[in-house]
């Protein structure tokens with residue numbers, strides 16, 4: 001459902017992502033790994049439509065996404081690295097605003113808001129101002145905003161950031177549930193355990209380039225760690241395994 005073709009983007013005069021090609025099918029969960037500055041957030045921002053590539057193309061369900069920016073709003077749910085929230089709006093008001101931006105109105109908007117508040121157990125926070133939420137609570141609100149309109153593709157930039165162990169377990173369950181319902185998920189993380197826990201594929205970026213793309217299994221931790229460190233230390237390209 002998602003195809004990246006030779007994407008490149010420079011930032012501050014340097015290549016941040018170079019000739020990146022990747023494909024993702026419905027229901028697949030892809031973990032994006034890489035050391036600090038490897039290009040993960042730049043890649044996810046381009047997929048979410050927030051940053052335009054200098055060259056290359058992105059296809060969503062076979063359509064050229066860069067030519068049709070409305071597609072992103074409809075099909076993609078994005079949790080950026082720092083969820084942008086309005087401090088003076090409550091949790092419920094955030095959900096209303098996000099829903100309206102995505103074309104939800106009236107009963108459909110109300111129903112979507114109630115469903116996501118219930119699913120993410122946000123009821124106790126619904127009337128609280130975003131400005132007084134803890135970091136983990138802000139992250140959960142960001143996740144709720146990303147999921148509200150039932151996107152076909154979820155783009156999550158370090159979604160486990162600031163979450164306590166209970167919430168990390170809840171996040172894993174949520175990602176599995178989304179995947180089982182056919183939603184494609186791409187997430188960046190620094191935690192190899194997150195990748196082996198929820199991803200069925202892993203891509204490793206180094207200096208903006210794709211160095212590894214392969215299947216991953218829950219008992220693969222040692223292999224994944226070895227691959228990650230070899231790439232991080234040497235910039236080696238390891239042979240990718242079939243996804």
Ligand SMILES: Nc1ncnc2c1ncn2[C@@H]1O[C@H](COP(=O)(O)OP(=O)(O)OP(=O)(O)O)[C@@H](O)[C@H]1O
Nearest residue numbers: 011012014016034035036037038039040041042043
């Ligand atoms: N807003 C920005 N302005 C200029 N350069 C940027 C900006 N954001 C990122 N960069 C640069 O782009 C490159 C890739 O950064 P990016 O944030 O995509 O990496 P990352 O893998 O997400 O890193 P981290 O793990 O630290 O979040 C880096 O060299 C970084 O300095």
